[in-house]
Amino acid sequence: MDVAIVGLGMHPFGRTPSMTGLEQGAAAARAALADAGVDFKKMEFAYGGSQDGGNADSLVNLLGLTGLQFTNVANGCATGGSSLHAAYSAIKSGQYDIGLVVGFDKHDRGAFNAKPADWGLDDWYGETGLMLTTQYFGMKIQRYMHDHGISRETLIRVAEKAFRNGSLTPTAWRKTALSWEEIENAPMVSEPLNKFMFCSPAEGGCALIVCRADMAHQLHPRPIYLKTAVVRSRNYGSFEVFSPSQPPEVANSPTVTASQAAFELAGVGPEDIDVAQLQDTEVGAEIMHMAENGFCEHGDQEKWLAEGATEITGRLPVNTDGGCLANGEPVGASGLRQVHEICVQLRGEGGARQVAGDPQVGYTHVYGAPGISGVNILAR
Amino acid sequence: MLEAKPLHEGLFTWPDAPPSLIGSRCLDCGEHAFPSQSSCRACSGQNMADVDLGNEGRLWTWTIQSFMPKTPYHTDETPETFRPYGVGYIELACGLKVESRLRENKADQLEIGMPMRLEIITVRKDDEGAELLTFQFCAAEEQD
Numbered sequence: 001m002d003v004a005i006v007g008l009g010m011h012p013f014g015r016t017p018s019m020t021g022l023e024q025g026a027a028a029a030r031a032a033l034a035d036a037g038v039d040f041k042k043m044e045f046a047y048g049g050s051q052d053g054g055n056a057d058s059l060v061n062l063l064g065l066t067g068l069q070f071t072n073v074a075n076g077c078a079t080g081g082s083s084l085h086a087a088y089s090a091i092k093s094g095q096y097d098i099g100l101v102v103g104f105d106k107h108d109r110g111a112f113n114a115k116p117a118d119w120g121l122d123d124w125y126g127e128t129g130l131m132l133t134t135q136y137f138g139m140k141i142q143r144y145m146h147d148h149g150i151s152r153e154t155l156i157r158v159a160e161k162a163f164r165n166g167s168l169t170p171t172a173w174r175k176t177a178l179s180w181e182e183i184e185n186a187p188m189v190s191e192p193l194n195k196f197m198f199c200s201p202a203e204g205g206c207a208l209i210v211c212r213a214d215m216a217h218q219l220h221p222r223p224i225y226l227k228t229a230v231v232r233s234r235n236y237g238s239f240e241v242f243s244p245s246q247p248p249e250v251a252n253s254p255t256v257t258a259s260q261a262a263f264e265l266a267g268v269g270p271e272d273i274d275v276a277q278l279q280d281t282e283v284g285a286e287i288m289h290m291a292e293n294g295f296c297e298h299g300d301q302e303k304w305l306a307e308g309a310t311e312i313t314g315r316l317p318v319n320t321d322g323g324c325l326a327n328g329e330p331v332g333a334s335g336l337r338q339v340h341e342i343c344v345q346l347r348g349e350g351g352a353r354q355v356a357g358d359p360q361v362g363y364t365h366v367y368g369a370p371g372i373s374g375v376n377i378l379a380r
Numbered sequence: 381m382l383e384a385k386p387l388h389e390g391l392f393t394w395p396d397a398p399p400s401l402i403g404s405r406c407l408d409c410g411e412h413a414f415p416s417q418s419s420c421r422a423c424s425g426q427n428m429a430d431v432d433l434g435n436e437g438r439l440w441t442w443t444i445q446s447f448m449p450k451t452p453y454h455t456d457e458t459p460e461t462f463r464p465y466g467v468g469y470i471e472l473a474c475g476l477k478v479e480s481r482l483r484e485n486k487a488d489q490l491e492i493g494m495p496m497r498l499e500i501i502t503v504r505k506d507d508e509g510a511e512l513l514t515f516q517f518c519a520a521e522e523q524d
C-alpha cells in the first residue's frame with residue numbers, strides 16, 4: 001500500500017518563551033490534524049521525537065488519551081527522518097491506515113554541549129576541547145575546499161541564499177536577508193565558517209498526518225505521496241563527527257548510501273527532482289550534500305552557486321524556506337520541517353517562495369551525528 | 381614539586397622523550413585505531429594489540445577553535461585568559477588520521493599537507509597541584 005501525506009502542521013521555529021517544547025509539538029500536531037480535517041481520535045499510531053523538549057509520547061496529555069500506539073524516536077538530527085520512516089513502514093506493511101508523525105524541541109542557546117560518555121568516548125576528549133560539532137564541520141569543509149576547489153565566495157553565496165529565502169518564509173526564524181558584506185565580515189567561529197554560516201539550536205514543532213494512499217483524497221484535495229523513506233548509518237571510513245581517529249581510506253558518507261538507495265527504491269534519478277531540501281547545519285554541509293546526494297559532481301557546486309542554480313528560480317531550488325540556517329535547528333522537528341516544506345512546494349502553497357513550473361517531485365535529506373542520514377522522495 | 385602525569389593513561393608514552401602516540405592494530409585485518417580499542421571498527425574482530433603510532437605526520441585538515449568551549453572543556457583558563465587553539469587531523473605513517481589540538485592558532489600558520497610533530501602540553505593542575513598532560517601537534521619546522 002502506498003503512503004500519502006495529507007496533513008501538514010508547524011509551530012514556527014525560533015523562540016517561543018511562553019510555550020514548552022511539548023506545547024509547541026502539540027500545536028504542530030493540532031495544525032496537521034486540522035489541515036487533514038481529522039480528529040486525534042482517528043490516529044491509530046504516532047511516532048514522535050524530541051532531544052531536549054520532553055518525551056514525545058507525553059503529547060497525549062495535551063492531545064487526548066486515546067490509547068493509540070505511540071513510539072518515541074531518538075536518532076539525533078535524523079529523529080524526524082527516522083520517525084517518518086517508521087510511519088512509512090507501518091502503513092506500507094498494511095498494519096495501519098492513518099497516523100501522526102511529530103517532532104519538536106526546545107534547546108538552550110549556543111552550541112550543543114555533548115557529553116563524551118554518551119558517544120563512547122573518555123572524558124579527556126571533551127576536557128581537552130575536541131568535543132565540538134562546529135570543529136568537525138569546519139574541518140570537513142576545509143578539506144573539501146582543498147580537494148575540490150570550492151572558494152570562500154561559494155560559502156558566502158549559500159548563506160546569502162538561506163537568509164534571502166528565510167525572508168520569504170512566514171514561519172522562518174531569521175526573516176531578514178543579509179548582505180554579502182554582513183556575511184563576509186561576521187565573526188569567525190571555526191575556520192573557514194563564521195557566525196552567519198552556522199545554524200543555531202532553536203525551538204519549534206512540526207507534524208505530518210500520513211495515511212494509506214487509497215484514502216488520501218477523502219482527507220485532502222492534494223495529497224503528497226511518500227515514494228520512499230530511507231535511513232542509513234555510517235560505514236567504516238566515513239569522515240564523521242567526534243572521531244578521535246579516522247581510517248586511511250575515506251569511505252562514502254551515509255548520505256551517499258541513503259541517497260542511492262532512495263533513488264533506486266523510488267525509481268527516479270537526481271535529474272527528476274524539481275525541488276530539494278538538503279541538510280544545511282552550516283553552509284559547507286549544503287555544498288557537500290549537493291554532490292553527496294548525486295545532484296552534481298564534486299567541485300561543480302562552485303559553478304552551480306555562481307549561476308544561481310539552487311535559488312528558488314534556479315534549475316534545482318535547494319532549501320526554499322531558508323533551511324536550517326534561517327530556521328534554526330530544533331533537532332526533533334528539523335527533519336520534518338524539510339518534508340513539510342517540500343509538501344508545501346508540491347501543493348503549490350509556497351506563496352512568495354513558491355517554485356515556478358508546477359514542481360512534481362521533491363527530495364529531502366537530513367544528516368546528523370554520529371553519521372546518520374535520512375532521505376525521502378515525495379511526489380504529487 | 382609534584383610530578384606531572386597524563387590526564388588520561390594510554391594515549392601516549394610517558395615520560396619517554398620523545399613521546400609517541402599509542403594506538404591499536406587489528407591482528408586479523410591490519411587496521412589501526414586511536415585510542416587503542418578492544419575490538420576492530422573495520423572487521424568486528426577482537427584480536428587487537430597495542431602499537432606505537434609514532435610522533436609525526438602531515439596535516440590532513442584543520443580548523444581553529446576561536447571561542448572558549450563550554451563544559452566538558454576543563455582547563456585552568458578563564459574567558460579572559462583563553463587562547464584560541466587549532467584542531468586538526470594528522471595523517472600518520474600508517475595512514476591513520478588522528479584528531480588533535482594544534483599549537484598553531486592562526487589561519488596563515490596552517491596548511492593542509494604541512495609536516496607536524498607531537499608534543500606534550502599541560503591541560504590543568506589537579507587538586508593536589510600536579511600538572512595533567514595531554515598531547516597536541518605543532519608545525520615540525522618550529523623546533524624549540
Ligand SMILES: [Zn+2]
Nearest residue numbers: 406409420423
Ligand atoms: Zn580488523
